[in-house]
Amino acid sequence: MSSQFSCYKIKFYQIIMNFIESSQQISVGVLALQGAFQEHIHMLQSIPKVSSVLPVRTAEQLGSIDALIIPGGESTTIALVAEHSGIWENLKEFVRQKPTWGTCAGMILLANEANNTKKGGQKLLGGLDIKVNRNHFGSQIDSFESLLHISHITSSPEDPFPAVFIRAPTISTINSLDVEILAKLENNVDETDASTVVAVKQGHLLATAFHPELTNDNRIHKYFVEQAINYIATRQNGKKEISLVDGNQNIQKPT
């Protein structure tokens, strides 16, 4: 009898744990119009806190995810395809409100301003108060790898992140105190600058000039997912507080 009781207890505990775990999971989309989206999808599949991973090509798909990654590729092409497929304005709206991480071309698209754009300028989604310098290190043959210290992600100098730079942009100007610098390129790759900013965070937006999805290291993907979960939880609590205040105000209103 008592062993049957403890069996029920364990089952009940498991159900509660599963419930808690599932409420702490999110679904993450990867913009799949052009570029290295498949590699991001693969990386996200290794993270237990991700309940589902969705390649995103339509506004409807965008509406069903909690957070988004805009991959590397070609920012001009991604913008063009997004416009032609009618998802551009929805993307802009999403980026304003929900956790989004841009890698390389994705970082360019999340910037409010860009240098070295294609002739006649190019469209940006914006959101980050930064100016980026496209193709800062030159063309494809100037691609390189560098070991980086990244705030919140690498714990010690012995544990750097292997960052892959491919026709990468850099962050040339930061226009708000809300932008947190996460990583700088400190070595000699770029002779014009002693230290070049290559990763930043601002509120619910994250941007890296390099390609974490092309390594075996999922630390930044994990960090993004954890940040997104915290952000969503904070917003939900905020909403509850607001509705409580509204409720009180209603009670106090003279009839």
Ligand SMILES: NC(=O)CC[C@H](N)C(=O)O
């Ligand atoms: N690897 C990349 O994403 C390169 C970005 C590309 N240079 C652009 O401007 O969009």
